[in-house]
Amino acid sequence: MSMEVREEIAVCGGKLLNLSHYASVVNCNMNVNVYLPQQYYTGSDGPIPVIYFLSGLTCSPHNASEKAFWQIQADKYGFSVVYPDTSPRGENVPDDSAYDFGVAAGFYLNATEEPYKKYYQMYDYVHRDLPAQLMDYFNNLKGTKVDFMVNISITGHSMGGFGALSGYLQNYGTKKYKACSAFAPIVNPTNVPWGQKAFGNYLGNDKSKWQLYDPCDLIKRVRNDGDDIILIHQGTNDTFLKENLKSQLLLEASKGTSWENKIDLRLVNGFDHSYYFVSSFVPEHAKFHAKHLGLI
Numbered sequence: 001m002s003m004e005v006r007e008e009i010a011v012c013g014g015k016l017l018n019l020s021h022y023a024s025v026v027n028c029n030m031n032v033n034v035y036l037p038q039q040y041y042t043g044s045d046g047p048i049p050v051i052y053f054l055s056g057l058t059c060s061p062h063n064a065s066e067k068a069f070w071q072i073q074a075d076k077y078g079f080s081v082v083y084p085d086t087s088p089r090g091e092n093v094p095d096d097s098a099y100d101f102g103v104a105a106g107f108y109l110n111a112t113e114e115p116y117k118k119y120y121q122m123y124d125y126v127h128r129d130l131p132a133q134l135m136d137y138f139n140n141l142k143g144t145k146v147d148f149m150v151n152i153s154i155t156g157h158s159m160g161g162f163g164a165l166s167g168y169l170q171n172y173g174t175k176k177y178k179a180c181s182a183f184a185p186i187v188n189p190t191n192v193p194w195g196q197k198a199f200g201n202y203l204g205n206d207k208s209k210w211q212l213y214d215p216c217d218l219i220k221r222v223r224n225d226g227d228d229i230i231l232i233h234q235g236t237n238d239t240f241l242k243e244n245l246k247s248q249l250l251l252e253a254s255k256g257t258s259w260e261n262k263i264d265l266r267l268v269n270g271f272d273h274s275y276y277f278v279s280s281f282v283p284e285h286a287k288f289h290a291k292h293l294g295l296i
């Protein structure tokens with residue numbers, strides 16, 4: 001069980017590694033991209049912290065690597081960026097031909113239903129197996145250390161924004177992630193078509209299982225015991241906003257809970273759902289995460 005470096009690409013002051021590895025939790029080979037910032041090569045005072053970026057529907061690790069422009073920010077502050085894939089892949093992995101379910105639409109959850117459960121264990125993959133495998137591989141290399149397990153934070157776009165919020169809140173008790181932010185996230189999957197289709201197929205009809213992943217439900221059950229703020233940007237011209245994203249519902253759900261006034265939702269005029277939008281606000285998210293990772 002190890003990482004294969006498929007490609008090493010010079011970007012900004014560091015390198016983007018296209019990696020491939022077998023992940024037993026999802027029963028297939030997975031691709032993942034890792035950006036190592038310039039500090040990895042010039043030396044760093046301590047281990048380099050990591051931001052996990054979870055991508056949206058139809059994406060592979062390459063979409064955000066190529067179009068979100070995290071690399072400039074990673075060099076500026078000295079963090080590494082991990083871009084996991086959005087689902088298991090391969091001949092045996094069950095799929096349908098729709099863009100919003102199956103391959104490239106794993107929804108970062110652990111499926112409990114046939115025929116999906118053998119492969120679609122993306123929650124365990126992203127939050128446990130992948131960090132452990134990256135740690136193991138990079139720890140055995142000489143030189144600067146990268147901290148894939150402790151000084152870490154999480155963000156994502158659309159389905160990946162949902163994955164970031166859900167994973168952050170589910171692990172909030174152990175403070176697994178130092179911070180969470182999201183770009184145009186699906187905030188209430190149990191109440192929107194994308195989420196209902198995915199949750200119904202992956203988790204079955206028992207809606208109590210759905211709620212375990214739903215950010216609007218999680219903020220009612222998970223106590224914000226500090227001053228933790230979740231940063232969210234949402235474009236007003238996003239064609240998915242009204243039917244599937246509905247960011248306002250997270251604000252409404254937070255009322256009367258420990259998360260009231262802790263959801264920093266910024267509606268940005270005129271922006272759409274694309275990486276033109278994501279890349280425009282990556283600098284703000286980078287600064288937010290850098291603070292929580294102790295880099296500024």
Ligand SMILES: N[C@@H](CCC(=O)N[C@@H](CS)C(=O)NCC(=O)O)C(=O)O
Nearest residue numbers: 056057058059063099158159274275
């Ligand atoms: N019309 C889009 C719907 C899916 C979509 O907009 N996906 C977003 C995330 S939810 C994305 O990042 N697409 C890939 C890209 O823009 O590079 C498609 O079929 O590709």
